[in-house]
Structures are given as C-alpha cells and as structure tokens.
Amino acid sequence: MDILRRIGASPRERGSMNGTTCPDIFELANGDFAVIGTDATATLDGRLPADAGRADYERIVVISRETLVRAKADIPDA
Numbered sequence: 453m454d455i456l457r458r459i460g461a462s463p464r465e466r467g468s469m470n471g472t473t474c475p476d477i478f479e480l481a482n483g484d485f486a487v488i489g490t491d492a493t494a495t496l497d498g499r500l501p502a503d504a505g506r507a508d509y510e511r512i513v514v515i516s517r518e519t520l521v522r523a524k525a526d527i528p529d530a
Contacts, residue, residue: 454481460523466516475515477523489513 455478463474476488492514497506506512 455479455486456481457526459485459526460519466518466522475519477515477519487513487515489515489519 457479459477459479463476466474468474474488475490478486480486490513491511493506493512496512496514500506500512
C-alpha cells in the first residue's frame with residue numbers, strides 16, 4: 453500500500469506550528485484514501501445512525517472541517 457499524494461493543504465499550510473500533529477488526507481495508489489485524525493470511536497460508535505455500521509477493525513476518525521473543505525478541490529469526481 454503506497455501513498456500517491458496528499459489531498460488538500462498540508463498541516464503547516466493550515467497553520468500547524470510543527471506540522472506533525474494535525475489531521476491529513478492522502479490518496480493511495482489503489483485509489484482509496486487514508487485519513488489521519490482523532491480516534492472518536494468510543495464517543496461516536498453508539499451514536500451512529502441505524503443504517504451505519506463499523507467492523508471491529510475500523511475506527512471512527514474525526515478531522516477538522518477546514519481539513520476536508522481545503523481538500524475538496526483535490527478530491528476526484530470519479
């Protein structure tokens with residue numbers, strides 16, 4: 453599994469002083485996406501809508517609104 457490119461602005465471009473502890477989104481070589489964010493599984497798991505589910509190996513990750521909004525232009529349509 454290889455990272456192809458960052459999606460959106462880097463943490464430093466979004467104002468992180470050290471650029472090492474902020475959310476990030478990456479496109480993988482196989483077309484999937486990887487997300488670095490805060491693990492909120494314990495908080496949000498019981499609040500998922502009835503038609504949503506999570507496998508034991510999956511985590512609910514929170515990223516800032518700014519991270520996703522600034523990534524929007526880099527997300528392919530198809």
